[in-house]
Amino acid sequence: xxxxxxxxxxxxxxxxxxxxxxxxxxxxxxxxxxxxxxxxxxxxxxxxxxxxxxxxxxxxxxxxxxxxxxxxxxxxxxxxxxxxxxxxxxxxxxxxxxxxxxxxxxxxxxxxxxxxxxxxxxxxxxxxxxxxxxxxxxxxxxxxxxxxxxxxxxxxxxxxxxxxxxxxxxxxxxxxxxxxxxxxxxxxxxxxxxxxxxxxxxxxxxxxxxxxxxxxxxxxxxxxxxxxxxxxxxxxxxxxxxxxxxxxxxxxxxxxxxxxxxxxxxxxxxxxxxxxxxxxxxxxxxxxxxxxxxxxxxxxxxxxxxxxxxxxxxxxxxxxxxxxxxxxxxxxxxxxxxxxxxxxxxxxxxx
Numbered sequence: 001x002x003x004x005x006x007x008x009x010x011x012x013x014x015x016x017x018x019x020x021x022x023x024x025x026x027x028x029x030x031x032x033x034x035x036x037x038x039x040x041x042x043x044x045x046x047x048x049x050x051x052x053x054x055x056x057x058x059x060x061x062x063x064x065x066x067x068x069x070x071x072x073x074x075x076x077x078x079x080x081x082x083x084x085x086x087x088x089x090x091x092x093x094x095x096x097x098x099x100x101x102x103x104x105x106x107x108x109x110x111x112x113x114x115x116x117x118x119x120x121x122x123x124x125x126x127x128x129x130x131x132x133x134x135x136x137x138x139x140x141x142x143x144x145x146x147x148x149x150x151x152x153x154x155x156x157x158x159x160x161x162x163x164x165x166x167x168x169x170x171x172x173x174x175x176x177x178x179x180x181x182x183x184x185x186x187x188x189x190x191x192x193x194x195x196x197x198x199x200x201x202x203x204x205x206x207x208x209x210x211x212x213x214x215x216x217x218x219x220x221x222x223x224x225x226x227x228x229x230x231x232x233x234x235x236x237x238x239x240x241x242x243x244x245x246x247x248x249x250x251x252x253x254x255x256x257x258x259x260x261x262x263x264x265x266x267x268x269x270x271x272x273x274x275x276x277x278x279x280x281x282x283x284x285x286x287x288x289x290x291x292x293x294x295x296x297x298x299x300x301x302x303x304x305x306x307x308x309x310x311x312x313x314x315x316x317x318x319x320x321x322x323x324x325x326x327x328x329x330x331x332x333x334x335x336x337x338x339x340x341x342x343x344x345x346x347x348x349x350x351x
Contacts, residue, residue, distance in 0.1 A: 002225075005195065022050045022227040023051075023228065027055075041076075042073065047240040080098060087100055103135070130200055131176065146180075177215040188224055197219050213246050216230070230243045230246070258292070261295065261296075270315070283340075287348070292308060294311065297315070318330055319333060
């Protein structure tokens, strides 16, 4: 059961309140380069990104947001630090959400000006707490702990609540998985604001994927989380792909095919690894949310994969194509992938 949270509106997308868990990413282009930034947003959207965040480093970047928002296919979030004027310009540009911490953008008057402008435009704000940026007093009191992160978030939330602003999303990110899980669990027991999940500084595509899957999987399996971003060192499109894979593997959401394949063993008599990779390459963008199985022998397939919409099970230089556990035909090893793709296209035609 998912934790029941308040709901906020980000452009045409809802976060929290039982809405589907949304997938986010962040551009790594220079926001001032409008053409490059829009090209990356388009690529992210095509990969399944539903909300995109942009770094706003100065007024030139903030001014570029108006054009970017106008042409972006998905809601745009402005990432602001220290200068409240950047937030005001971003709001004037029509951004759909802000990411800022009220404690680091100056005086109460400056915070109040941003909140008032956000309220007028019905734009939510994400409070983002990272374990590496906890204030000195909280570090002295609690150390670099989950409790310190939660107290930091509550301090920021309190500032907004005093200004009668409750369109809030909260994140509590650490590169330490257990600290992150503990922090989200503690905050969730104390407030009902929607939660933005992430394991920060997770690492490269390979290690960062594993670390993100472990951390986000632990949180999502506890019913926590309303939106998420996978943080990888590399192409942000990969972040989106990993996010969807995590959600699909937990049965929370699915976009496109879910691939399953058995491990290789001494019974395998076909190039299982090569075939499985080719199947993913050729059907990775297939538009239907189906399950596709690539099994190495009759022990594992089609029996163990009878739930799959489509599948292959291998033999000595040959394989069987099956659909929902029913064998369709025998095919030579070199023709297996072509035959599977043809069956997938038949499914598409039938729907």
